Amino acid sequence: xxxxxxxxxxxxxxxxxxxxxxxxxxxxxxxxxxxxxxxxxxxxxxxxxxxxxxxxxxxxxxxxxxxxxxxxxxxxxxxxxxxxxxxxxxxxxxxxxxxxxxxxxxxxxxxxxxxxxxxxxxxxxxxxxxxxxxxxxx
Numbered sequence: 001x002x003x004x005x006x007x008x009x010x011x012x013x014x015x016x017x018x019x020x021x022x023x024x025x026x027x028x029x030x031x032x033x034x035x036x037x038x039x040x041x042x043x044x045x046x047x048x049x050x051x052x053x054x055x056x057x058x059x060x061x062x063x064x065x066x067x068x069x070x071x072x073x074x075x076x077x078x079x080x081x082x083x084x085x086x087x088x089x090x091x092x093x094x095x096x097x098x099x100x101x102x103x104x105x106x107x108x109x110x111x112x113x114x115x116x117x118x119x120x121x122x123x124x125x126x127x128x129x130x131x132x133x134x135x136x137x138x
Contacts, residue, residue, distance in 0.1 A: 003028065003132070007119045016044035017115050021058030024119050025065045028132060050097030055111070055118040056083050062122050066131040075125045082121055087114060 001009075010023045015037070022040035026033055040061060044054040059079050063071040084094055091099045099114070100107040126132040 003123045017054035018043035018058030021062045025062030046096030055115045059118045059122045
């Protein structure tokens with residue numbers, strides 16, 4: 001199963017944004033840690049208060065699973081810059097409340113593609129810096 005298929009499987013199981021990306025990171029490492037994944041759910045929906053997007057925070061956790069120091073110094077800043085360039089520009093901020101407009105319909109429409117894209121960006125960063133083997137492109 002490739003990385004994209006792993007990501008889709010996790011999303012289909014109904015995990016919220018930060019939780020889904022932590023579960024993806026665990027799957028990429030070949031590990032399980034239910035307690036960690038459930039704890040990450042506390043970051044979903046902008047910490048359940050509309051603050052910083054849970055997908056971005058989950059992506060930061062995912063990257064940190066591979067190399068805490070390198071993630072903090074290089075990969076997380078790159079992820080955050082990419083996220084701001086894409087979603088911050090489109091929605092006016094990186095906050096869940098602004099991205100979803102506080103509307104459950106916007107959330108359903110926007111969050112899954114945003115989570116997919118954030119997961120893909122994390123995988124790209126991990127491949128670029130040698131933490132994951134690059135997959136062959138079809």
